[in-house]
Amino acid sequence: MASQIPKVETNVHIEASADQFYDVFCNKTHLIANIFPEKIHSVEIHKGEWGTEGSIISWNYLHEGKPCVCTEVVEGIERENNKVNFKVIEGDLLEHYTSFKFILQVTPKEKGSIVHWVVEYEKAKDGIPEPHFMLQIVVEESQKLDAYLTKYYN
Template sequence: MARLQKVETNVHTKVSGEKFYDVFCNRTHLIANIFPEKIHSVEIHKGEWGTEGSIISWNYLHEGKTCECTEVVEGIERENNKVNFKVIEGDLLEHYKSFKFTLHVTPKEKGSIVHWVVQYEKQNDDIPDPYGMLQLVVEESQKIDAYLTKD
C-alpha cells in the first residue's frame, strides 16, 4: 500500500536568504531566464506572484524529457522564508498520487541554507523515489545563487 514519503536536501548559498526566497516566492517567473537549459517557462494562471492560492505552470526538462507541471501555492510564511507548492496537474501525477515541494531558506552569517523537502505518495511500489526531481531543484538553487551573486 502506498504511503506518504519524503526526500530532502540542503543547498548552501552565498546569497542572502531574503534575496533567494524573494525569487522563489515573488519573482518565480525569473527562473526560466536564470536556468533556461532546464526550466523553459514559468507562468502564472491564477492569482498573483507571491500569493497563496496562485496557480503556476512550469515547462521543464527532466531526465532528458520535456515535462509540464501545474502547482498551487499552498502556503507562504514570509517571516520564515518558507513556501509550499502542491502539484495539481502534469507529468509527475502520472507516477505519484500526490506531490509537494517545500522550500525553507534560513539566513546565515554568510549566505543561507536552502532546505528542500519533496513529499510524495507513489501510484504503486514500483515507482522510484523522486531523487531526480530533488536533483533538479538543487541545480535550480545553484543557478539562482550564481545569478544573484554575479557582479
C-alpha cells in the same frame, strides 16, 4: 496512528542572502526560466498573482531530455520564515505519484544561507522510484539562482 507521508529532502548552501533567494522563488518565480533556461523553459502564472497563496503556476521543464509540465498551487507562504509550499495539481509527476509537494525554506547564516528543500510524495503504485530526480533539479535550480544573485546583487 497516522501514516507518515514519504519525503526526500536536502540542503543547499548558498552565498546569496535568504531574503533575495526566497524573494525570487516566492514573488518572482517567472525569473527562474531566464536564469536556468537549459532545464526550465517557462514558468507562467495561470491564476492569482505572484507571491500569493492560492496562485496557480505552471512549469515547462526538461527531465532526461523529455519536455515535461508541472502545474502547482501555492499552498502556503510564511514570509517571516522564508518558507513556501507548492502542491502539484497537474502534470507529468502525477503519472507516477498520487500526491507531490515541494516545500522550500531558506535560513540565513552568518555567511550566505541554507536552502532546505523537502519533496513529499505518495507513489501511485509499487515500483515507482523515490523522486530523487526532482531534488536534483531543485538543487541545480538553487545553485543557478545563487550564482545569478551573487553575480548581479553582491
